[in-house]
Amino acid sequence: MTGVVRPSRRSLLTGGMALGASLALPGCAYIRDDAPTDAPLPPSAKAEIDGDLIYFNWADYLAPKVVKGFQEEYGVKVIESNFDSMEGMYAKLAAGNQYDIVFPIAKWVVKLRREGKLRAIDPAQLQNAEQVFYPGSYFNEPWYDAGSQVSVPFTVYKTGIGWRTDKVSSMTGSWDDLWNDEARGHVFTLDDQDEALAMAALLLGYDVNTAKASELEEIKKLLISQKEYLRAYSSDDINNLVGGDAWVHHMWSGDFLYMKDGVAEDPTKFDFQAPSEGVPINSDAYAIPANAQHPGTAMVFIDYLLRPENAIKNMGYLYYPFPVRDALPAFAELTADAPACNVEISDLENENVFRLLGADEVQRRAAVWTEVKAS
Amino acid sequence: MAVSAQPRSAQRTSLWGWLLAVPSGWMAAFFVSSIVIVVLLSFGRTTNDGFPAFATSTANYRALWNEVYLELFVRSFLYALAAVVISVLIAYPVAYTIARHGGRYKNALVAAIVVPFFASYLIRMYAWKALLSDDGAVNSGLRSSGLSDGVTFLNTPWAVIGGLVYGYVVFMILPIYASLERLDLSLIEAGKDLYHGPVRTFFSVTVPATRPALFGGVLLVFLPAFGDFVTAQLLGGASTYMIGNLVQQQFMEGQNWPLGSAMTVALMVALAVLMVVYLRATSTQARES
Numbered sequence: 315m316t317g318v319v320r321p322s323r324r325s326l327l328t329g330g331m332a333l334g335a336s337l338a339l340p341g342c343a344y345i346r347d348d349a350p351t352d353a354p355l356p357p358s359a360k361a362e363i364d365g366d367l368i369y370f371n372w373a374d375y376l377a378p379k380v381v382k383g384f385q386e387e388y389g390v391k392v393i394e395s396n397f398d399s400m401e402g403m404y405a406k407l408a409a410g411n412q413y414d415i416v417f418p419i420a421k422w423v424v425k426l427r428r429e430g431k432l433r434a435i436d437p438a439q440l441q442n443a444e445q446v447f448y449p450g451s452y453f454n455e456p457w458y459d460a461g462s463q464v465s466v467p468f469t470v471y472k473t474g475i476g477w478r479t480d481k482v483s484s485m486t487g488s489w490d491d492l493w494n495d496e497a498r499g500h501v502f503t504l505d506d507q508d509e510a511l512a513m514a515a516l517l518l519g520y521d522v523n524t525a526k527a528s529e530l531e532e533i534k535k536l537l538i539s540q541k542e543y544l545r546a547y548s549s550d551d552i553n554n555l556v557g558g559d560a561w562v563h564h565m566w567s568g569d570f571l572y573m574k575d576g577v578a579e580d581p582t583k584f585d586f587q588a589p590s591e592g593v594p595i596n597s598d599a600y601a602i603p604a605n606a607q608h609p610g611t612a613m614v615f616i617d618y619l620l621r622p623e624n625a626i627k628n629m630g631y632l633y634y635p636f637p638v639r640d641a642l643p644a645f646a647e648l649t650a651d652a653p654a655c656n657v658e659i660s661d662l663e664n665e666n667v668f669r670l671l672g673a674d675e676v677q678r679r680a681a682v683w684t685e686v687k688a689s
Numbered sequence: 690m691a692v693s694a695q696p697r698s699a700q701r702t703s704l705w706g707w708l709l710a711v712p713s714g715w716m717a718a719f720f721v722s723s724i725v726i727v728v729l730l731s732f733g734r735t736t737n738d739g740f741p742a743f744a745t746s747t748a749n750y751r752a753l754w755n756e757v758y759l760e761l762f763v764r765s766f767l768y769a770l771a772a773v774v775i776s777v778l779i780a781y782p783v784a785y786t787i788a789r790h791g792g793r794y795k796n797a798l799v800a801a802i803v804v805p806f807f808a809s810y811l812i813r814m815y816a817w818k819a820l821l822s823d824d825g826a827v828n829s830g831l832r833s834s835g836l837s838d839g840v841t842f843l844n845t846p847w848a849v850i851g852g853l854v855y856g857y858v859v860f861m862i863l864p865i866y867a868s869l870e871r872l873d874l875s876l877i878e879a880g881k882d883l884y885h886g887p888v889r890t891f892f893s894v895t896v897p898a899t900r901p902a903l904f905g906g907v908l909l910v911f912l913p914a915f916g917d918f919v920t921a922q923l924l925g926g927a928s929t930y931m932i933g934n935l936v937q938q939q940f941m942e943g944q945n946w947p948l949g950s951a952m953t954v955a956l957m958v959a960l961a962v963l964m965v966v967y968l969r970a971t972s973t974q975a976r977e978s
Contacts, residue, residue, distance in 0.1 A: 399941065425738075499841075505922065506942075507943075541928065544926075545926060545927065546843075546844040546926045546927050547927060548923075556824075557818060557819070558823035558828075559822050559823050559844065672737050672739075673736060673737050673739040674737065676943070677943065677945050680942060680943035680944065680945060683942070684935065684938060684943065687930045687934070688757045688758075688761055688930045688935065689757065
């Protein structure tokens with residue numbers, strides 16, 4: 315399997331968006347006020363095929379055989395477009411491009427819903443709805459979508475630390491391990507504003523979304539103190555570990571599993587920990603834009619993806635867990651060698667989720683992150 | 690005849706006018722207008738929902754007065770300068786060899802240099818990672834040959850400079866090649882008669898004759914290298930952040946397009962000043978020679 319390393323979606327996010335930025339961000343779409351709206355949601359469509367599916371997702375983010383199976387079973391075409399950042403996805407939607415299904419990260423569900431850009435999804439229309447919306451399910455009332463009105467959960471994942479067991483023997487199960495002496499010069503922190511600040515915030519006992527000046531100042535000092543241990547800030551976690559540059563890497567659980575299971579020549583050399591101070595948990599969702607032309611097909615597609623057998627196929631491809639009830643045991647099996655990569659639904663109930671912040675808060679956080687990287 | 694010449698030249702002028710309309714319109718619509726938007730936005734603000742909005746604030750420009758930014762400017766300048774110097778050292782021999790000794794393989798050799806640049810810049814940087822990582826092909830080779838225990842190539846300033854050279858050296862090779870290719874051989878022969886010896890001939894005849902191309906190449910490499918951010922992002926280390934990374938961050942994670950625009954405008958002005966100084970110096974030099 316070596317040599318066919320699929321770079322992590324998020325490393326493309328930072329690298330790829332760089333090149334795609336000029337295309338992904340049509341300036342005029344941004345310079346307008348997409349103000350919050352109280353208008354009622356466009357009603358849910360019935361789960362009935364009403365045309366080909368115009369699909370808008372990260373590249374390579376569903377198992378191709380699952381998508382192919384949908385086309386064969388329902389006799390429709392899946393017309394695929396890709397985004398390489400949430401900002402890029404948002405800009406295209408804001409510019410009026412029409413897609414039938416999109417895959418926003420949780421906090422972007424908040425933003426899209428607030429601006430009236432999503433259509434309601436009625437679970438009663440979905441035969442497999444009870445796989446995610448069973449009684450007592452976290453997703454009946456997720457933090458990002460009150461009443462679960464516009465989204466259906468897609469994946470969940472956490473951020474932790476991957477490391478080389480043959481190089482480092484003094485891991486302590488804390489975020490402090492990113493300051494490990496044995497790995498000095500071989501430590502990587504994710505090149506991601508939210509993740510980097512969250513890691514330091516957790517170590518200091520603060521909220522992962524903090525925008526308080528005094529707390530940010532402490533976070534800045536802490537992150538700058540890490541520089542003498544650091545090799546680089548990078549989100550290309552898979553390649554950095556496999557290439558031997560990283561011995562201790564701040565990384566995403568799904569990337570770790572993919573690397574260990576699908577890429578590494580000797581998987582026993584790698585392990586993953588979810589630090590005891592708590593870890594950021596994030597989730598992606600399915601959503602149907604308000605201006606979708608074929609919302610019926612999109613409903614059928616979501617229903618199809620919720621079938622446990624399809625969720626299992628997708629998880630075996632993406633290595634990120636799907637919160638589909640009857641598929642979770644299969645994921646636990648996938649994580650048998652690295653149980654810390656497993657995400658329990660109960661993990662979602664902690665407070666370490668990345669919320670949608672006000673622009674002033676984002677800018678304060680960004681200023682700190684800039685100073686850390688530039689110093 | 691003299692009578693009919695008059696309308697024909699008038700016709701030609703109007704034809705040229707029409708032909709110019711298309712590129713002028715294009716430039717006005719997509720080049721000038723986008724710069725105008727950037728300039729206007731540099732006086733703008735960000736709404737609480739994170740949207741950039743036009744305004745008349747100078748806060749973004751005042752925010753530029755930051756030691757850290759100056760440091761990044763100097764660092765980017767030095768990296769770009771190093772990339773230019775190395776590019777010249779690589780480009781001259783390569784261009785000279787192809788132009789003078791390429792024979793019937795000239796075109797094939799030029800193609801061999803150009804073709805790799807059809808591949809995405811990102812892909813080529815990833816390839817460098819695969820080659821130069823601690824356990825990569827180059828280090829494995831060094832170890833098995835016993836030459837070294839391994840060298841840390843990646844995530845260093847040299848990796849960034851190397852990436853910049855690899856990314857842009859072709860813009861140095863091509864103009865120098867074109868100018869050497871056109872160089873009259875009899876000039877070199879005359880130089881040999883005059884100066885006795887290939888080295889003096891090279892520096893007194895060949896180099897001055899290709900100076901304009903060299904000056905052009907310097908600009909073509911320096912400007913994109915200075916503003917580059919992908920290379921530092923993929924090959925750089927914890928302390929190789931460049932000015933391009935800073936600007937890019939404002940537009941993405943930082944959610945601060947107005948500040949990013951002010952940085953862009955300031956950078957354009959600074960580079961324009963540098964360029965004018967450079968062009969004046971080089972044109973005087975070219976005239977003197």
